[in-house]
Amino acid sequence: MTYIVLFYTNSSALKFAKLIQRLNHPGELIPLPRKLTSSCGLGVKFEFTPNLAEIISDEIEKIYAVAGNQYQLVYRAQE
Numbered sequence: 001m002t003y004i005v006l007f008y009t010n011s012s013a014l015k016f017a018k019l020i021q022r023l024n025h026p027g028e029l030i031p032l033p034r035k036l037t038s039s040c041g042l043g044v045k046f047e048f049t050p051n052l053a054e055i056i057s058d059e060i061e062k063i064y065a066v067a068g069n070q071y072q073l074v075y076r077a078q079e
Contacts, residue, residue, distance in 0.1 A: 002066040003052070003074070005044045006036060012059035013042040019055070020046045035071060036064060 007013045013029060020027040027046025036043070045066070048055070052063060052075060063075035 001049060002045065002047055004030070004032070004036065004064045004066055004071065005046070005060055006032065006062040006064075007040045007043070007059055008061050009059070010040050010042050013040055013044055016055075016057075016059070017044050020044060020048075023055075033071070036062075 005013075005016060007016065017027060017029050025046050025048050027044055030043055030045045032041060032043045040061075056063075056075065058077070060075070061077050062073060064071040065074050
C-alpha cells in the first residue's frame, strides 16, 4: 500500500524519510499535493505493508492511503 505522511515541521519529514530508509521500505520526500494540507510543505510518500501503528509518532500530523489520484485519510493526530 502507498501512503503519504504529513508532518508539522520540515525536520520531522526529513527524520521520517531516514527512518523509512532504515526500515528498508521504498519512500521519498515529496512536495505535498494541493489536495492535502499541512503546516509543513514536505511529506513522505512510501510503500508499507506492516501495521501503521509501528511507525506512528508525535511528529506525524496525518497519514493518507493513496490509490491513483485519490487520498483516503487513515490517521489523524489527536489535537
